[in-house]
Amino acid sequence: MRPKLILALLLPAVTAAQPLPRPGLDPAAEARQAVDIRAAPWSSLVRVQTEAGTRCTGALIAPDRVLTAAHCLVAPQTGNPVLASRTHVLAGYDRGEFRAHATAREIRLGPGFDPASRGPFGADWALLRLAAPLPGPVLPRAALPAAGTPAMLAGFQQDRAHVLLADTNCAIAAPLRDEAHRLLIRHGCAATRGASGGPLLVRQGDGWAIAGIAAGAQRQARGGLAVALEGLDLD
Structure with a gap:
């Protein structure tokens, strides 16, 4: 169930007039x-943001691979998956500064994930293959x-x-x-x-x-x- x-x-992606729940x-x-x-293990975490305005978190599992949630890679305006080249990964992000940046070259969404409904939860994962490796522990x-x-x-x-x-x-x-x-x-x-x-x-x-x-x-x-x-x- x-x-x-x-x-x-x-x-x-858009700031609300009232505080969000x-x-x-x-x-x-x-x-x-x-x-x-x-510091470890936090230095393995990255910020994932897209040109469609979504911003989430991810984790380095290899210098050129990042795990994140699939619903983070759905454009709010269209309900379609974002392009890999418009998906940005920031390592060492803190208060607007970051240690390194890479774009994705390939996005693989969890099998069975439906971008329109942004679910189900069991399929809500994604693997990003990066255009360039990022420094930091995996x-x-x-x-x-x-x-x-x-x-x-x-x-x-x-x-x-x-x-x-x-x-x-x-x-x-x-x-x-x-x-x-x-x-x-x-x-x-x-x-x-x-x-x-x-x-x-x-x-x-x-x-x-x-x-x-x-x-x-x-x-x-x-x-x-x-x-x-x-x-x-x-x-």
């Missing part, structure tokens, strides 16, 4: 903090984590879009499957619009690895959904 009370995390957050308690984009993949596994989630979020905000003290709630049996991970990490595509991180040895890709959030509570990396073809 499709999880209820879930909302996509896309950061809108912030799904994925506990309105009574702030669980996020600004983190140093120069993140390894993690096996599907069990419920209760400590986790972290960070992204360039709507309320502070120019700094990287992270929930460093959260956990995996449960793995689950959608109607097409695609693996998802329900988590309790605080993150809102703009964090889409950010890596759901779990411990692996002395470092951190990607267990999932942030895709959706609870409407009025801390936590959300991530697409599990286990079983995805990322080659």
